[in-house]
Amino acid sequence: MSAKISDPITLAEPIQRAGGEAIANVTVRKPDVGTLRGLKLLELLRMDVASHCTLLPRVTTPALLPDEVEALDVSDFTALVTATLSFFMPADELAAIQAAGG
Numbered sequence: 662m663s664a665k666i667s668d669p670i671t672l673a674e675p676i677q678r679a680g681g682e683a684i685a686n687v688t689v690r691k692p693d694v695g696t697l698r699g700l701k702l703l704e705l706l707r708m709d710v711a712s713h714c715t716l717l718p719r720v721t722t723p724a725l726l727p728d729e730v731e732a733l734d735v736s737d738f739t740a741l742v743t744a745t746l747s748f749f750m751p752a753d754e755l756a757a758i759q760a761a762g763g
Contacts, residue, residue: 665691667744674734691748
C-alpha cells in the first residue's frame, strides 16, 4: 500500500500567520473521493490552479487557508501540487519514476 502522507515539503517562502506563527513545512495527505467532491479530476491532472487552490486547504497539514494557498510562492505551490498528484498514480508507476530520478 502506498503512503497516505507526503514527506514534509519545506517552503522556499514560509507562510506568516497572524500572531507570528510561521509555517515552513507542510505535508499533503492522500485525498479520498469525498475530498475531491466538487472538483474535476481532469482539471487536477492538468494542474489547474483554481482546482488546486480548492483542494490544497482540504489536504494540507497544517491546514492552509485558501488565502494562504493563493499567496504561495509559485515554486512552493508547484511542490504542493506535485505532491498531491503523486497520490493519483499507482504505487509501482510512482516508484519507477522515482527510481529513474524523476
